[in-house]
Amino acid sequence: xxxxxxxxxGGVSCINCTRNSGHQHVVGTKKPTGSGASxxxxxxxQLCPSLDNQLNARGMQxxxxxxxxxxxxxxxxxxxxxxxxxxxxxxxxxxxxxxxLGSTLISQFLCKPNGSSRVAKSDNCPADMEMQDIxxxxxxxxxxMTLAAPSGNxxxxxxxIADEREQxxxxxxxxxxxxxxxxLPKPPRSSLGSSLETNAxxxxxxxxxxxxxxxxxxxxxxxxxxxxxxxxxLQQISGDSNSxxxxxxEKMLSASDAGRxxxxxxxxxxxxxxxxxxxxxxxxxxxxxxxKGKEWVFQFRFWPNNNSRMYVxxxxxxxxxxxxxxxxDTVTFSRMDPExxxxxxxxxxxxxxxxxxxxxxxxxxxxxSSETSYSGVYENLPILSGYSGLLQSQKGNSExxxxxxxxxxxxxxxxxxxxxxxxxxxxxxEGLLLPPMLVPEKKKTRNIGSKSKRLLIDSQDALxxxxxxxEAQDLLRPPPAAKPSIVMIEDHVFEExxxxxxxGKRSIFVARATGINEQWAQCDNCSKxxxxxxxxxxxxxxxxxxxxxxxxxxxxxxxGVHVLLxxx
DNA sequence: TTTTTGCATGCTGGC
DNA sequence: CCAGCATGCAAAAAG
Numbered sequence: 001x002x003x004x005x006x007x008x009x010g011g012v013s014c015i016n017c018t019r020n021s022g023h024q025h026v027v028g029t030k031k032p033t034g035s036g037a038s039x040x041x042x043x044x045x046q047l048c049p050s051l052d053n054q055l056n057a058r059g060m061q062x063x064x065x066x067x068x069x070x071x072x073x074x075x076x077x078x079x080x081x082x083x084x085x086x087x088x089x090x091x092x093x094x095x096x097x098x099x100x101l102g103s104t105l106i107s108q109f110l111c112k113p114n115g116s117s118r119v120a121k122s123d124n125c126p127a128d129m130e131m132q133d134i135x136x137x138x139x140x141x142x143x144x145m146t147l148a149a150p151s152g153n154x155x156x157x158x159x160x161i162a163d164e165r166e167q168x169x170x171x172x173x174x175x176x177x178x179x180x181x182x183x184l185p186k187p188p189r190s191s192l193g194s195s196l197e198t199n200a201x202x203x204x205x206x207x208x209x210x211x212x213x214x215x216x217x218x219x220x221x222x223x224x225x226x227x228x229x230x231x232x233x234l235q236q237i238s239g240d241s242n243s244x245x246x247x248x249x250e251k252m253l254s255a256s257d258a259g260r261x262x263x264x265x266x267x268x269x270x271x272x273x274x275x276x277x278x279x280x281x282x283x284x285x286x287x288x289x290x291x292k293g294k295e296w297v298f299q300f301r302f303w304p305n306n307n308s309r310m311y312v313x314x315x316x317x318x319x320x321x322x323x324x325x326x327x328x329d330t331v332t333f334s335r336m337d338p339e340x341x342x343x344x345x346x347x348x349x350x351x352x353x354x355x356x357x358x359x360x361x362x363x364x365x366x367x368x369s370s371e372t373s374y375s376g377v378y379e380n381l382p383i384l385s386g387y388s389g390l391l392q393s394q395k396g397n398s399e400x401x402x403x404x405x406x407x408x409x410x411x412x413x414x415x416x417x418x419x420x421x422x423x424x425x426x427x428x429x430e431g432l433l434l435p436p437m438l439v440p441e442k443k444k445t446r447n448i449g450s451k452s453k454r455l456l457i458d459s460q461d462a463l464x465x466x467x468x469x470x471e472a473q474d475l476l477r478p479p480p481a482a483k484p485s486i487v488m489i490e491d492h493v494f495e496e497x498x499x500x501x502x503x504g505k506r507s508i509f510v511a512r513a514t515g516i517n518e519q520w521a522q523c524d525n526c527s528k529x530x531x532x533x534x535x536x537x538x539x540x541x542x543x544x545x546x547x548x549x550x551x552x553x554x555x556x557x558x559x560g561v562h563v564l565l566x567x568x
Numbered sequence: 569t570t571t572t573t574g575c576a577t578g579c580t581g582g583c
Numbered sequence: 584c585c586a587g588c589a590t591g592c593a594a595a596a597a598g
Contacts, residue, residue, distance in 0.1 A: 256589055261572080265588060281574085303575065310575090310588070572596065583585085 225249040225267050243336045245343065248274040250332035252349070253320070258327040262317035264298075271311035274333065275300055275342075288333075288342040290319055296344070319344070 226249065249270040251257075257264045266275070278284055283301025290296060296319045302309040325331065328349040336343055 254589055259590095263573095265590095268587060303573095305575075305588085306577095306586075308586070314573095570596100570598075573594085575592090575594100577589100577591070579589085580587085581585100582587095 225251060225270055243339060246335040246337055248333045248335055248342075250330050250347070252330045253325055253327050255327040257316075258320060258325060258329070260317060262315050262320075264313040264316045264320075264331070266300075266311040266313060268309060268311055270333070271300070271302070274335070275311070278302060286313070286342065288319075288344045290323065290344045291346060292322070294319075294322070 249267065251264075251267060251270070254265065275286065276284065278300065281302055281304065283299055285297045286300040287295055287297050296316075298316055298319075299314040300311070301314060302311045304310075320331075323329075323331075323346045325346055325348075330347040330349065332345040332347060334343040334345065335341065
């Protein structure tokens with residue numbers, strides 16, 4: 001087992017022993033080469049200026065989002081310093097899962113009536129044009145954002161590497177010149193009008209997969225590793241300090257990761273992008289602060305593997321145990337700039353079926369969410385709670401969105417099945433046509449393979465669809481010039497925008513409900529609108545006679561956005 | 569005998 | 584097809 005040494009690092013609390021300061025956990029350091037605990041010591045003062053400072057100075061930091069351009073921000077360069085060094089945005093592997101799902105879903109909804117993989121232009125669709133911009137920026141632009149090589153030997157890890165001598169000796173200066181940089185977009189913010197702007201604080205809690213911070217390598221991180229962190233969590237991490245928290249990546253723990261071996265396999269691209277470069281298999285000790293403020297030193301190393309490398313963090317068991325993590329939970333890695341300190345957070349997979357067996361969700365409405373803990377703050381972070389909207393058809397025989405979706409879910413040959421809209425997996429539903437987020441997948445990720453021992457389920461997918469709708473809300477906002485017509489549904493006033501961008505046979509109506517926290521559904525029989533409990537799942541076919549009150553929640557309806565699909 | 573370690577194997581998803 | 588990665592497994596080390 002890994003050695004555990006306590007070295008003087010000052011002011012670090014420790015839960016494995018009762019003392020609160022003056023020592024430091026050093027784990028995973030038993031190394032034949034001697035690059036282990038015995039070599040771990042306090043990192044010296046910064047030897048190299050941090051590139052991140054430069055980046056931050058260029059507005060590249062992600063700690064604070066103030067822009068309100070919506071999803072476009074995600075996918076477009078954000079370089080306020082147009083006179084700065086040459087930047088190109090690189091989106092090599094695709095969109096973040098959320099953006100991918102969201103924009104793709106919307107595009108499928110709105111722009112792909114024929115199931116085309118391309119986004120068709122639509123001159124009578126301003127929103128479409130916006131989305132098309134997004135798509136084209138993604139589809140065309142192999143946007144590579146590379147910061148021109150800065151001078152100097154910047155090292156953002158100077159406070160994370162436990163042994164700076166080894167680092168400097170074995171690792172060349174970061175290949176900053178080749179740093180591929182991913183823009184750090186703002187999370188999608190609803191621009192749904194004044195009624196929602198009053199809830200800006202809530203919006204900041206939207207959990208989105210953020211395109212990761214600038215990395216060193218050229219490898220684009222897979223969206224599943226993109227950090228999902230809310231603005232609120234960022235603020236919790238940074239606290240009142242001037243530090244900027246840069247979400248780096250996250251990883252769902254596999255059974256192996258969470259096992260007793262104490263080896264956390266790191267995604268190669270993440271390791272190479274955000275952790276210090278290592279040239280020797282034994283790697284180097286890496287100092288990481290966990291959510292409780294404790295500092296751990298893990299051995300960051302790699303194994304040769306098929307002419308490649310397999311990066312691992314060794315000695316994570318005590319840390320994982322202290323966080324009470326298990327397979328399916330997610331660990332997150334962030335960097336605190338300008339110190340360059342690595343921060344390790346976690347998010348419990350409360351919506352994991354496997355985890356639920358022992359940790360049923362305590363969400364009062366049964367909605368499944370995830371909880372991220374940073375800096376010792378562990379609390380439920382409601383993901384768009386407090387609002388529900390309507391996702392129902394227009395009156396008459398109009399096909400509800402859910403209907404449309406469910407049909408597609410069950411239509412293998414449909415032109416808008418979930419596979420086509422780039423959900424991670426095919427979405428075939430049985431029984432109640434639940435939205436994907438509410439139905440456990442037989443095979444959600446590669447973690448759930450043929451091997452029964454693999455326990456993981458993907459807690460991200462559910463979130464992704466939710467985010468899809470969050471982004472949908474952002475995308476479906478009416479054109480600025482659109483003037484709403486006021487309609488009354490029951491006693492509630494809706495601003496209904498009926499400047500229908502026509503996509504094939506569908507028209508889109510976006511209505512903004514003002515000040516409601518209710519869910520309404522239209523009876524398929526009598527066409528009358530009924531107020532339903534927020535937590536009720538509304539199936540595609542719903543009549544007043546249906547008793548739905550004890551169904552699980554349907555949290556796709558959020559922010560009071562009323563998305564109406566109408567068949568022309 | 570148990571645990572740790574280093575590598576191998578094979579599945580999976582992306583290209 | 585191939586890279587990535589979860590996990591298996593055997594050898595080495597430790598108890």
